[in-house]
Amino acid sequence: GENVEQHPSTLSVQEGDSAVIKCTYSDSASNYFPWYKQELGKGPQLIIDIRSNVGEKKDQRIAVTLNKTAKHFSLHITETQPEDSAVYFCAASPLGGYQKVTFGTGTKLQVIP
Amino acid sequence: DGGITQSPKYLFRKEGQNVTLSCEQNLNHDAMYWYRQDPGQGLRLIYYSQIVNDFQKGDIAEGYSVSREKKESFPLTVTSAQKNPTAFYLCASSADRDRVKGYTFGSGTRLTVV
Numbered sequence: 001g002e003n004v005e006q007h008p009s010t011l012s013v014q015e016g017d018s019a020v021i022k023c024t025y026s027d028s029a030s031n032y033f034p035w036y037k038q039e040l041g042k043g044p045q046l047i048i049d050i051r052s053n054v055g056e057k058k059d060q061r062i063a064v065t066l067n068k069t070a071k072h073f074s075l076h077i078t079e080t081q082p083e084d085s086a087v088y089f090c091a092a093s094p095l096g097g098y099q100k101v102t103f104g105t106g107t108k109l110q111v112i113p
Numbered sequence: 114d115g116g117i118t119q120s121p122k123y124l125f126r127k128e129g130q131n132v133t134l135s136c137e138q139n140l141n142h143d144a145m146y147w148y149r150q151d152p153g154q155g156l157r158l159i160y161y162s163q164i165v166n167d168f169q170k171g172d173i174a175e176g177y178s179v180s181r182e183k184k185e186s187f188p189l190t191v192t193s194a195q196k197n198p199t200a201f202y203l204c205a206s207s208a209d210r211d212r213v214k215g216y217t218f219g220s221g222t223r224l225t226v227v
Binding site for chain 2: 004006009034036041042043044045046049089100101102103104105106
């Protein structure tokens with residue numbers, strides 16, 4: 001089955017700096033890669049996703065890149081703000097029908113004012 | 114506003130008791146899911162349902178049971194057979210099987226065995 005590894009497990013950055021979280025996956029059949037943000041005591045919220053037919057996607061200060069050959073994808077947050085502090089999860093799955101979504105173990109991001 | 118409502122937010126269970134976690138959605142989503150979250154671990158799938166009156170086991174279904182009698186509701190029962198039930202439980206839904214818009218999660222129920 002699919003295995004998703006996520007690094008780092010914790011990340012501290014100064015406000016205004018960039019943050020990068022990296023994930024690798026094992027199943028070449030995976031073609032959908034969402035990222036979720038989980039604030040304390042809340043459920044995860046989808047913040048961005050990418051499909052295998054594109055290599056990069058941006059939405060304001062966040063971007064995701066995908067390298068299908070190397071089987072890794074990354075989340076980039078620029079100009080970080082204190083409200084970016086949260087746990088971020090990557091995930092991978094094939095699209096089409098019901099397919100299991102495999103989550104990474106999460107990255108706790110702390111933005112220091 | 115549409116969304117997923119989980120209740121209660123906090124739940125305490127005594128040893129040997131069954132407890133039921135509620136999950137209700139008004140998004141008209143077909144598929145619903147239950148995940149368990151433990152510190153330092155990713156979300157692990159307990160059960161999922163793609164359609165009313167049908168559900169499938171996930172990776173860690175032992176000690177849990179579900180029902181899907183209505184499209185809007187997908188309750189999870191944690192039975193006494195679940196030996197380590199203390200965790201954060203998340204319910205999610207997706208608009209379609211292809212999940213083109215990803216999952217919508219509820220705000221979770223924290224279950225503690227006392």
